[in-house]
Amino acid sequence: MTSSDTLSSMFIFKGVPKTALQEVCSMAPPVSFQPGVTVFNQGDESDVALLLIDGKLGVEVSSAGQLREVGQVNIGEIVGETALFARSGKRSATVRALQTSQCLLINRELLTNAAKNEAIIAIERHLLATLARRIRRTNQETAKLWKEIGSTPEAAAEPAGFVAKLKKLFGGE
Amino acid sequence: MQRIAAIDADRLAKRIVAHHSFPGASHAAIERVLNLGELQHFDHGATLCAEGKPGNELFFLVRGNISVLRRDGTGTDRVLSDMTCPNVFGHMSVIDGSMRSATCKANGPVEVVILPRQMVDRLIGEGSIAGVALRRLLVASLCDQLSQANGFVRKIVLDHSTAAAAHTPNAAPATPAKPRRQAEDLRTLTAALGGWETNLDDLESLEQEIEYVMDEDQKRTLDARNRS
Numbered sequence A: 001m002t003s004s005d006t007l008s009s010m011f012i013f014k015g016v017p018k019t020a021l022q023e024v025c026s027m028a029p030p031v032s033f034q035p036g037v038t039v040f041n042q043g044d045e046s047d048v049a050l051l052l053i054d055g056k057l058g059v060e061v062s063s064a065g066q067l068r069e070v071g072q073v074n075i076g077e078i079v080g081e082t083a084l085f086a087r088s089g090k091r092s093a094t095v096r097a098l099q100t101s102q103c104l105l106i107n108r109e110l111l112t113n114a115a116k117n118e119a120i121i122a123i124e125r126h127l128l129a130t131l132a133r134r135i136r137r138t139n140q141e142t143a144k145l146w147k148e149i150g151s152t153p154e155a156a157a158e159p160a161g162f163v164a165k166l167k168k169l170f171g172g173e
Numbered sequence B: 001m002q003r004i005a006a007i008d009a010d011r012l013a014k015r016i017v018a019h020h021s022f023p024g025a026s027h028a029a030i031e032r033v034l035n036l037g038e039l040q041h042f043d044h045g046a047t048l049c050a051e052g053k054p055g056n057e058l059f060f061l062v063r064g065n066i067s068v069l070r071r072d073g074t075g076t077d078r079v080l081s082d083m084t085c086p087n088v089f090g091h092m093s094v095i096d097g098s099m100r101s102a103t104c105k106a107n108g109p110v111e112v113v114i115l116p117r118q119m120v121d122r123l124i125g126e127g128s129i130a131g132v133a134l135r136r137l138l139v140a141s142l143c144d145q146l147s148q149a150n151g152f153v154r155k156i157v158l159d160h161s162t163a164a165a166a167h168t169p170n171a172a173p174a175t176p177a178k179p180r181r182q183a184e185d186l187r188t189l190t191a192a193l194g195g196w197e198t199n200l201d202d203l204e205s206l207e208q209e210i211e212y213v214m215d216e217d218q219k220r221t222l223d224a225r226n227r228s
Helices: A003-008 A018-027 A081-085 A108-113 A118-149 A159-170 B006-019 B027-036 B091-096 B117-124 B129-166 B183-193 B200-227
Strands: A031-033 A038-040 A049-054 A057-063 A066-073 A094-097 A101-106 B038-042 B047-049 B057-063 B065-071 B077-084 B087-089 B103-106 B110-116
Touching: A003 A018, A003 A049, A003 A101, A018 A108, A018 A118, A049 A081, A081 A118, A081 B129, A101 A108, A118 B065, A118 B091, A118 B117, A118 B129, B006 B027, B006 B057, B027 B110, B027 B117, B027 B129, B047 B057, B057 B091, B057 B117, B065 B087, B077 B087, B087 B129, B091 B117, B091 B129, B110 B117, B117 B129
Parallel strands: none
Antiparallel strands: A031 A101, A038 A094, A049 A101, A057 A066, A057 A094, B038 B110, B047 B103, B057 B087, B057 B110, B065 B077, B065 B103
């Protein structure tokens, strides 16, 4: 199975012509990572985003000298887009391959040279939908937080109530 | 239909490109996008879009100041932020078809370029110069917006924690050094905040604040048990 075959089986490339996928794969051949290999490190300067096309990645954060796993990246998900589209180009987490993984590396050069390519358009549209969903979710949590905390100082002074609210909000007991 | 003046389009496009450094950003491409929309004027206090209503337009702020408000749990509109030029807003509903998540009001006289939903839908699916520019501008803008939203959640929790500490007799220091929580707890927090990419710094502070409040709760429980 070629890389473009793998891409064409992914939901985000539904309806994208094979020639467009082949063009992207020839300009930016997918890169493989063996299990345990670090894809990028927290604090690194970068302007590359990754589209995971096979395998699984783990996301870790270092704080107080400890490395903690905070999430996983599954096939079809994009990581590191902020480094590519926002001003701060520093990685906020370390990403490591949990399985043998294949990624499409999306950098400025690819986006500039293949701006009209339908696969690139599909990736950018996928990013728009993903970011919008994340913002909605964050906004919903903000609204819940407001609602549960209330607006009076007395309500704010209820530690037991606050704990219960935070537990409820963040999925605790 | 009134179009944006050439001099304003040039000025605004240059400022947008300077503000968002997305790949392939060019002021000429943004100018093309601006020239596709309709220029509209609003007086002070006018509502450009209302929370909970359908969103059928995207706005480019050309001149003036916009207040962004959201209803809190008590039904009171709270000002989230003020927007000045250059800024694009109202795009969330246009992208995902959901209702407006905030109200935008003119704070003084305002001029905006409005792109209708049908035009935005067409452009973000296109490989044209204007299509590429609009799509990438929106991605860049959403990346910024997500960072701001996460920062806002953090602020609410910090403000509340400070208020709670002020009302707690013999309050402990605000940031005690405690062992870290389990990865599972952090993952749940991460999911609640909407993804890991841009909020990890925020998570650490949130986590500390939650631990602090939990410690206080545990202390009170122990005190109550000792007294009984």
